[in-house]
Amino acid sequence: MKVMIEPTLRLEDENGPIERELLLRGIQLKYGYDFTHYAQNSMRRRIDAIMRELKLKSALDVLSLILHNRKLFDDVLPQLTIGVSEMFRDPAFFRAIRENVVPVLKTFPRVTIWCAGCSTGEEVFSLAILLHEEGLLDRATIFATDINPSALRAAREGIYPADEMKENTRNYLASGGRSVFNTYYTADYGFAKMDKSLLKNVVFSEHNLATDGVFAECQLILCRNVLIYFDPILQNRALDLFMGSIHPSGFLGLGSKESLKFTTHANDFDVVDERWKLYQRRRTHA
């Protein structure tokens, strides 16, 4: 099949996919980041955006530049990985955590939670606030991991544009928040700085779901709106990792449009909340 596609901004010939694959392979060989099993449609648009920004005509041109320029690669990396986030995103998901997961977590003397693909930290703060209000924060350890070091730096800082706080407050209230949201940050000069004590039991770390391994046994794993950027092979690899990291009665939370239905792990979990994609590891009677 011969396809000549003119997308919104450029003409794609049959070399386009080859050049993108070479770019991703080059990044893997040089810098160790493996994007070769990311979902192709979105990756293509991200690479197109990088090409436009650098005023380059092909993915090969991008490769030849970043091979010799670590600094440029560091600038490009966030564009390959960063997703959007807000606090208490999908409030009903956090309500479901409060109602279905917290009572189980309370039965453990120590609680380990993994926030995989935490990006710039919005989800980590949401989770920490929730645990604080449920009296669980002091006995919890939250591993917050992401592939992207600059996102992790931003997460550690916990500083966000003040105008995002309106939406965050709305979400917080809808999620069943029990306090007043603005007690969790101080606002100044158009920015909101989150209360640092929320991070006292948070361990930030670089971790790559495509290449790294198991590091803890967790009662709860959150990985929301990360798997949508993976192809089926990488998605299943990430889920293998979660299977190896989850406590026998642990919970897994995915993004609201992600589903275990289309994976090799559909039978390893029971559905706790179908709409909000909250799962619990199925008990095996071996």
Added chain:
Amino acid sequence: MPEVIVVGASAGGVVALREFLKALPLYFRPPIVIVQHLPKGPRLDLELIYGRRLNSRYLEAEDKMRLREGDIVMAAPDYHLAFEKDGHLSLSQDAPVYFSRPSIDILFESAAIAFGSSVAAVLMSGASQDGANGLLCVHRAGGLTIVQDPHEAQNPTMPKSALALFQPDFVGTVCEIADFLVQRRDIRSRDFVAGAHP
């Protein structure tokens, strides 16, 4: 024979889609994937809005979903919807296109890449220019391109911006579009029976 129908609609599109789906006979069952721009909000009762269809099921798009005959899949608000090359659906939250997420252009373009000449794309009422470029992609890949008659569309901007770009295979009212699709399917099916279809 179109294996897949993709439809894009925006302002004024709900009425058009409802009429369109009503006009399609029940035996017409290629999967239909729809981007209808809607505000972010609570989940909608799709059967209530678009009308119940025996023999079909309405689904909200989920990542890595595979299509089956009779499926009518609606893009989820706030996520782009695309086909991957092996035919499954993928969602993303990349930047909006023409201020829209989901974007009709992204769905159409991805369908052109994944299905080539086996896709039919329909662009309906809307107040933006989303979809015109995507429709052109479908055209270039050999797929069937269809635009709602701007005179019928509540909001003619979207159909008009496609027509300003190129001449699609068919322009008509939503009922005529339904007829056209069914006929195309019948013609190709007969070809298939006669062995003329590759």
